[in-house]
Amino acid sequence: MKRSLEFTIVLEPQPDGGFTVSVPALPEVVTEGDTEAEALAAAREAIGAIIEYRRDHGIALPKDAEPSVHKITVDA
Secondary structure, three states: OOOOOOOOOOOEEOOOOEEEOOOOOOOOOHHHHHOOHHHHHHHHHEEEEEEEEHOOOOOOOOOOEEEEOOOOOOOO
């Protein structure tokens, strides 16, 4: 029986358009899309593929990880 898993994602708009998505709990997941919806769909697909890979190879599935967000001020 399949279960639902939730993962925190980081959705970053890119300067030239599009979005990049990363998953702190699954560092191997980094994907992108031209729109937010495309980026989220790509993230779902990538997360599913990594979960399947980890299960097939006996690699534990991590619990979700909250991203560490820091703001840094620099002189420019």
